Amino acid sequence: MNRTILLAAVVAIIVVIGVVAVLVYRNETVVQKSTGSTYYPVTVRDASGRNVTLYTSPSRIVSLAPSDTQVLVSLGLGKELVGVDYYSYLLLKYLNATSDLPQNVTVFSPSISPNISGIVALRPSVVVDELGLIGDYSTQLSEAGLTTFYTNADYAGNYTAIEKSITTLGKLFDRNTQAVELVNWMNTRIHSYESQGDTGVAYLLWVNPDHTFYTAGSNTFINTILNLSGGVNVFSNTTGYPVLSPESLIVGNPQIIIAQELTNLSYTLYMINTMPGIANVSAYTNHRVYVMSQNLPTFLLDEPGPLSVYAIQMINLAIKGDAPSYISSAWVESELNVTLPVF
Structure with missing residues (x-):
């Protein structure tokens, strides 16, 4: 009799444990479904x-x-x-x-x-x-x-x-x-940074040994930056990144030349100073030639990402005459306070 009662009690306990386990499992499953990510796939x-x-x-x-x-x-x-x-x-x-x-x-x-x-x-x-x-x-x-x-x-x-x-x-x-x-x-x-203007700007991406040079045409991101900065791309009659002759620079006759640094600053200036006909270009005769260092300034202008907004301010300062002739990383960091936001 006692064994029967004991057996019945054990069975009852096992059943209760089983029911509780099922309820706990179901509850955990519901919690996982309600708190887990439903975004993926x-x-x-x-x-x-x-x-x-x-x-x-x-x-x-x-x-x-x-x-x-x-x-x-x-x-x-x-x-x-x-x-x-x-x-x-x-x-x-x-x-x-x-x-x-x-x-x-x-x-x-x-x-x-x-x-x-x-x-x-x-x-x-x-x-x-x-x-x-x-x-x-x-x-x-x-x-x-x-x-x-x-x-x-x-x-x-x-x-x-x-x-x-x-x-x-x-x-x-x-x-x-x-x-x-x-x-x-x-x-x-x-x-905040954009400005209206009609200052003629020539952008020199690269100058070859024969003084031909790469620039940016009207359908490029650099052209957009120049326009938002208060400038007008003198090579907007081209598309993509064409190679142009020194004569094109004379015909365009920009008020400002912005060049990417080549191997170093001195070599960049040498290539610009020895360009055939450069003395006939307004930007050169008026000492409005700006060279951007190879690092942060060039990154800001060349990489179409969030940080490119600072390029608008950088080019605008050059157009207004408030930037140094050599736009270095140190100057950009101190003047523009470039930061990449994290949300």
């Missing part, structure tokens, strides 16, 4: 026209272009970047902002082709890169089993294209609110 179309799906929140990101890295850091994803290209790291170093990245972040050496084996070794959730820069290597990245997402900010012709890239990355990484904040931050500074 998400599918976003990238610049190549592909629909890219991320099934979980990406915790290991590789970025291979400074314009993209700027955006990702600003969206609060810096600590998720396990690998970046050399120029992205260099830009953050100029800004004293490498602390936004993990201490053990992998920095890939400058190369025309991506270090695919090195990227694979990092086991990234997704690789972000510029469509115009990756070229034929996109197939190799896919064949290596990597999830890739391509933007096209490096070939943006205006700020609208940059904003589109920001909002697209915001959608991919569940940073929609931060993307809106970043776009608003940019627009506030654009409106």
Whole structure:
């Protein structure tokens, strides 16, 4: 009798434990569903026209272009970047902002082709890169089993294209609110820095040994910066990045020349001073030639990302005559207080 009662009691206890376990399991499941991320999976179309799906929140990101890295850091994803290209790291170093990245972040050496084996070794959730820069290597990245997402900010012709890239990355990484904040931050500074004017500006990207030079045409981002800064691109009758002759500079007769530093400052000035017919150019005779150092100033103007808003202010100061003839990183940092926001 006692054994029967004892057995019944044991069975009852087991049943109770089982019921409690089921209830606890069900409760935990509900909690997980209610507190866990419901954002993923998400599918976003990238610049190549592909629909890219991320099934979980990406915790290991590789970025291979400074314009993209700027955006990702600003969206609060810096600590998720396990690998970046050399120029992205260099830009953050100029800004004293490498602390936004993990201490053990992998920095890939400058190369025309991506270090695919090195990227694979990092086991990234997704690789972000510029469509115009990756070229034929996109197939190799896919064949290596990597999830890739391509933007096209490096070939943006205006700020609208940059904003589109920001909002697209915001959608991919569940940073929609931060993307809106970043776009608003940019627009506030654009409106603050922009200026109306008609000062003729010639921008020299590079001067070749024969004194032909690369410049920026009307459909480029640099042209947009010049216009917002109160200048008029004297080579706006061209498109892309054409190579022009010294005679073109004489015909354009700019009031201001802004040149990127070549090997060093002295060599840059030598190439400009010895350009055939330069004495007939207004900017030269009036001592309105400005050389931008190879580092931070050039990054601000050449990389179509959030930091490019400071290029508007930088060029505007040159147009107004308030910038030194050699626009160095030190001057830019002290005068413009360049900072990359993180939202």
